[in-house]
Amino acid sequence: MIKLRLPNSYFEGHEDTITLVWRRTLVADFSKREIERAIRRKFRVSVEVNVEDGYLVINTDNEDIERFIAFYIQNNLGGLLKNRYTKRKVIYIHEGMGVPLLGYNAFGLIDRGTNLIQVRGSTGCNMRCIFCSVDEGPYSRTRKLDFVVDIDYLLKWFDWVAKEKGKGLEAHLDAQGEPLLYPFIVELVQALREHPHVSVISMQSNGVLLNDKLVEELAEAGLDRVNLSIHSLDPEKAKMLMGIKDYDLNHVLEMAEALVNAGIDVLIAPVIMFGVNDDEAEAFIEFARRIGAGKRWPALGFQNYIPYKFGRNPVIAKPVPFKEFYRWLRELEEKTGMKPLILKPHHFGMYPRPFIPLAFKRGEVVKAEVILPGRIEGEMIAKARNRLIQVINSNAKVGDRIKVKIVRTRHGIYVGTPV
Incomplete structure (x- = not known):
């Protein structure tokens, strides 16, 4: 009897399919019949393949078959890879493909003319927020595939960008979706922590995929801050806003406190839709104070809801002009004593730096x-x-x-x- 388990992965068994779960967030579905047929063609023997406790179990003692199946799975993985949460096909970008990592908004690196560099290792989201500006998450109407960038290739490009931009950089791990879907997130934080040009490592997250072990790993790797997207402190309203029926608000609130206790600063970042959740502003402030958020940076980052062309723009949301939004924030500062709520780049140590020179001119x-x-x-x-x-x-x-x-x-x- 052979029990096979590949590094950083485990197997799930279904009636006709065997699913490989790789690094928590990526999956590949293999036909059980095709695996057995491949063995039969290669070795002229009939075997049965099943899954037990995360292992692929084959009723044979032939070690050549074990090596063959490991090779078979790894060889076919690229064409079958899917995002575990969006169920979309994943294109895995590595150095051999010759894909530049500057110029595109969904993955790679983005330089907006400051000392902050956005690092986007993957696309996709596990939530389906009703106000999402890019229509991300499960059952998206517009997004048809996902990307994952190999960590070594991402770091190679980051190193080049960092040398161009100079020292004292903030590496901000974000995404058109949820950065924790990046399968190498802990390794990425650790590598950036060791980079001589990086002073701060921050990340945005909805917090759902966090657990005590992952929080500890991120803290040990050197993550400095998480901008945590929590849009309501009412469990039912939170489910509605996140667009997921089994959204567990209590878990996310516990993880917010766990991050602070692990030494990772937290900024609570609600998207405010007037008439929907603006009445919870003081409750957000009280929660941030209670858990000790905002030790090095602001504790709250209220965001004004803005409709977007390719986003999900719910009818219940009432867009408010920024002039009115900032007036609301000033009144909140005066009422609660929580400052700053009107955030400026200098609150995060951000300041202008020369852009990496443009490769093209508009109209060219x-x-x-x-x-x-x-x-x-x-x-x-x-x-x-x-x-x-x-x-x-x-x-x-x-x-x-x-x-x-x-x-x-x-x-x-x-x-x-x-x-």
């Missing part, structure tokens, strides 16, 4: 190679001059060489249209 027409499918209908991802370009309104295919007119270059994120 460039020749580019289409290298990846995009995340939404009509979008493809091309590369030119060692940068990525989001090509919209395109029917091109991967491998095509096309002419693209650059229509957006803001913050080194390039958007183009076919010519």
Whole structure:
């Protein structure tokens, strides 16, 4: 009897399918029949394959079969990889693919002209917030695939960016979704902690995937702050806002306290929708005070709800002009004594730094190679001059060489249209 378990993974058994769960957040479904058939073709023997306690169990003592199945699974993993939470196909980006990690908004690195660098290792989300600006999470209407960037490749690009930007950087781990879905999140924090140009490591999170072990690992790796997305302190309202029926608010609140106790600073970051959760502002402040949030940085970061073209824009939300929002914050500061609530870059040690030079000018027409499918209908991802370009309104295919007119270059994120 052979019991097989691959590094950083375990197996789940279903009626006709065997699912490999790799690094918590990625899965691959293998046909039980196809595995048995592959063994039969290779070794001329019939075996039965099952799953017990996370192991793949094969009723044979032939070690050659064990090695063969390990190779078979690893060899087919790339084509079957899916996001465990969105169920979407995952494209795993590694150095051999030659994909630049600057220029695209969904993954890689983003430089917005300060000493903060956004580090985006993956896409996807485990929640489905009703106000999500990018329509992320399970059952998204618009997002059709996910990306994961190999950690060594991500760090190679970060090292180049860091040397260009100088020392004293904040590495901010964020995503179009939930950064904890990145399968190498602890290793990423540890590597950034050891980088000579990094002074602060922060992360945004909805907190759902945290547990005591992961909090401890992140603290030991060197994470400094978590901007925690909690949008209501009422369990039923929180479920409605997060768009997930089994959202466990109490767990997230416990994890907020666990982060603080582990030495990781916490900033509570609710999205405020007037008429929905603005009446909970003082309760958020009281909770932040109670757990000891905001030791080095502000304890709260109230965000004004803004509708977006490709987002989920609920009818219950009433957009409020920022002038009125800031007046509301000033009144809250005066009433509660909690300051600052109107946040400025200097509250986080952020200040301007020269941008990494732009690779393209707006209006320029460039020749580019289409290298990846995009995340939404009509979008493809091309590369030119060692940068990525989001090509919209395109029917091109991967491998095509096309002419693209650059229509957006803001913050080194390039958007183009076919010519």
